[in-house]
Amino acid sequence: MKPELKAYADRLNKKLLAQLEEVPSSKLAKVSKIVAEELETAQVDAGEAVGLICAESIGEQGTQMTLDTFHFAGVAEMNVTMGLPRLIEILDGRKLIKTPMMEIFLKSPYNKGKDVRELARKLKATKVGDLVKEYSMNIAELKLQLTMDEDKMKTWGVTPAALSKAISKGVKAKVKMDGNVVEVKLKDDSDLSALYALRGTINEIQAAGIKGISQVLTVERGEEFLIITSGTNLKKVLELEFVDGERTTTNDLYEIAKVLGIEAARQAIINEVDRVIDAQGLSIDTRHVLLVADTMTVSGSIKGITRYGVVSEKSSVLARASFETPIKHLINATLAGERDPLNSVVENVMLNQLIPVGTGLPKLNMEKKK
Amino acid sequence: MEPTKHAIVPKHTKVSDKEKQDLLDTYGITLRELPRILIKDPGLGKLDVKEGDVVKVARTSPTAGESFFFRRVVAT
Structure with a gap:
C-alpha cells in the first residue's frame, strides 16, 4: 500500500483503496481526501428508515x-x-418452488465437451417402469415377469446387475434375473392383490440417476459445457466425482x-x-x-x-398485529400476558406518538443526582 | 466435497473472547442482539465452536469489496 493511502486505511473500504492504488502519487493525497469526504457524506444517517x-x-x-x-x-x-x-x-x-432447477458445472476435461451427454443421462432419475417393455403375470405361482427394453437400458446406462439389485432392495420378494427378463416371486401364502400392488411398487423403483432430477439438458455457455437440470438434489450432485462442486448451484x-x-x-x-x-x-x-x-x-x-416469517419474529405485539391477522395476535398476546415496550415504529404510529426514526430518534437522558 | 469450499460460502472464523467483548462494546449491544447461526450450520465446517461463541464472516461485498459480519452460535 502506498504511504499516502495508509492514513485512509481505516476510513475507506477495500474496493475504494484498490481503485486509489492506480491514482498517480502526485495527486493521491488530494484525491484520497476528497474520496474519503464523499464517502462520509454518502453514508446513511443514524435513524434513517432504510x-x-x-x-x-x-x-x-x-x-x-x-x-x-x-x-x-x-x-x-x-x-x-x-x-x-x-x-x-x-x-x-x-x-x-414452481420450477426447481440446477446448474451443474463440470470439471476438466468434461467441461470442454467430453462425454457430456453421457454424464447428463447418468443424472436423470430413471424409474424401472420407464424401462419395461412387457409385463406378464402368473397368478397361479404368484410371479411377475418383466421384459426389459434393452435399448432403453443402454441409453440410460442401467446394467442388469444394478437393476436386479435396485429391485430386490425395493420389494420384499425373490428377484431372479435372466437375460433381459426379471422374475419377481412373492411368498406362497401372499394375497393375489399383493401381486397387483407389486407391479405398482416396482414401477416406481429408481433404477438409475439421482432422485429428484426429472430432466437434463447440456448447454454450451461461453467456453464451457454445463448441465442444466429440472428438479434439484444439491447434496447428491455435489458428491459426484465429475462435478465442479465449487460452482454448481440450485x-x-x-x-x-x-x-x-x-x-x-x-x-x-x-x-x-x-x-x-x-x-x-x-x-x-x-x-x-x-x-x-x-x-x-x-x-x-x-x-x-x-x-409466518420475519413478521412473526418481531418482538412487539402491536407491530405483529398491524401486519396481518390482528385478532389472532392480540388474543395470543393477552393469554400469554405479553408486554409491549413500544420501542419501534408501527406501534408508536398506532398510539399517535413520536416514532423513533430520523429526528424522532434522539432522546434526552438525565443523570440522577447522587 | 466440503461445503466450505463452495464459491458462495464465505470464510467463517471463530472470534476470541477479547474481540467478542470489543465488538459488543463498539456497537453498544448485548450478545443476544447479534444475528444468529445454527451450531449445525454446514458453513461452519470443522470450526470448533459451541453455543454462545461468535463467528466472524468475511463476505465479499459488491459495494465495499470486503465486509465483516458477526453471528452468534445458537443450538436451535
Missing part, C-alpha cells in the same frame, strides 16, 4: 415487471419461472441453506433476485437487495417476508 426505502425501491420496480413471463434457459423445452412470480417466491421464502434456497449453510443462502437470495431484475431489464441498487437478504437470514434460517 427498510422503508428498501421496500419502496423494490416495490416500485415490481410494478414495472411483466406478469407471468417464462424465460427459456438458453434452450427450448425447459421453463423457468422468472419475473414477478419468481421474485415473490424468493422474498416470501417459499419452501416449494435455485432452491432451502436446499442451499441445508447443504451449504445460512451465509451461502444469503448470497443465493442476492444472486436470484439480481437475476430476476437483470432479466427484466430493470435496475435496483444492490444495497436494497442486501438488506432484504440480511433480514431474511438473521435468525440462522431462511424467513420469508410474510406473517
Whole structure:
C-alpha cells in the first residue's frame, strides 16, 4: 500500500483503496481526501428508515415487471419461472418452488465437451417402469415377469446387475434375473392383490440417476459445457466425482441453506433476485437487495417476508398485529400476558406518538443526582 | 466435497473472547442482539465452536469489496 493511502486505511473500504492504488502519487493525497469526504457524506444517517426505502425501491420496480413471463434457459423445452412470480417466491421464502432447477458445472476435461451427454443421462432419475417393455403375470405361482427394453437400458446406462439389485432392495420378494427378463416371486401364502400392488411398487423403483432430477439438458455457455437440470438434489450432485462442486448451484434456497449453510443462502437470495431484475431489464441498487437478504437470514434460517416469517419474529405485539391477522395476535398476546415496550415504529404510529426514526430518534437522558 | 469450499460460502472464523467483548462494546449491544447461526450450520465446517461463541464472516461485498459480519452460535 502506498504511504499516502495508509492514513485512509481505516476510513475507506477495500474496493475504494484498490481503485486509489492506480491514482498517480502526485495527486493521491488530494484525491484520497476528497474520496474519503464523499464517502462520509454518502453514508446513511443514524435513524434513517432504510427498510422503508428498501421496500419502496423494490416495490416500485415490481410494478414495472411483466406478469407471468417464462424465460427459456438458453434452450427450448425447459421453463423457468422468472419475473414477478419468481421474485415473490424468493422474498416470501417459499419452501416449494414452481420450477426447481440446477446448474451443474463440470470439471476438466468434461467441461470442454467430453462425454457430456453421457454424464447428463447418468443424472436423470430413471424409474424401472420407464424401462419395461412387457409385463406378464402368473397368478397361479404368484410371479411377475418383466421384459426389459434393452435399448432403453443402454441409453440410460442401467446394467442388469444394478437393476436386479435396485429391485430386490425395493420389494420384499425373490428377484431372479435372466437375460433381459426379471422374475419377481412373492411368498406362497401372499394375497393375489399383493401381486397387483407389486407391479405398482416396482414401477416406481429408481433404477438409475439421482432422485429428484426429472430432466437434463447440456448447454454450451461461453467456453464451457454445463448441465442444466429440472428438479434439484444439491447434496447428491455435489458428491459426484465429475462435478465442479465449487460452482454448481440450485435455485432452491432451502436446499442451499441445508447443504451449504445460512451465509451461502444469503448470497443465493442476492444472486436470484439480481437475476430476476437483470432479466427484466430493470435496475435496483444492490444495497436494497442486501438488506432484504440480511433480514431474511438473521435468525440462522431462511424467513420469508410474510406473517409466518420475519413478521412473526418481531418482538412487539402491536407491530405483529398491524401486519396481518390482528385478532389472532392480540388474543395470543393477552393469554400469554405479553408486554409491549413500544420501542419501534408501527406501534408508536398506532398510539399517535413520536416514532423513533430520523429526528424522532434522539432522546434526552438525565443523570440522577447522587 | 466440503461445503466450505463452495464459491458462495464465505470464510467463517471463530472470534476470541477479547474481540467478542470489543465488538459488543463498539456497537453498544448485548450478545443476544447479534444475528444468529445454527451450531449445525454446514458453513461452519470443522470450526470448533459451541453455543454462545461468535463467528466472524468475511463476505465479499459488491459495494465495499470486503465486509465483516458477526453471528452468534445458537443450538436451535
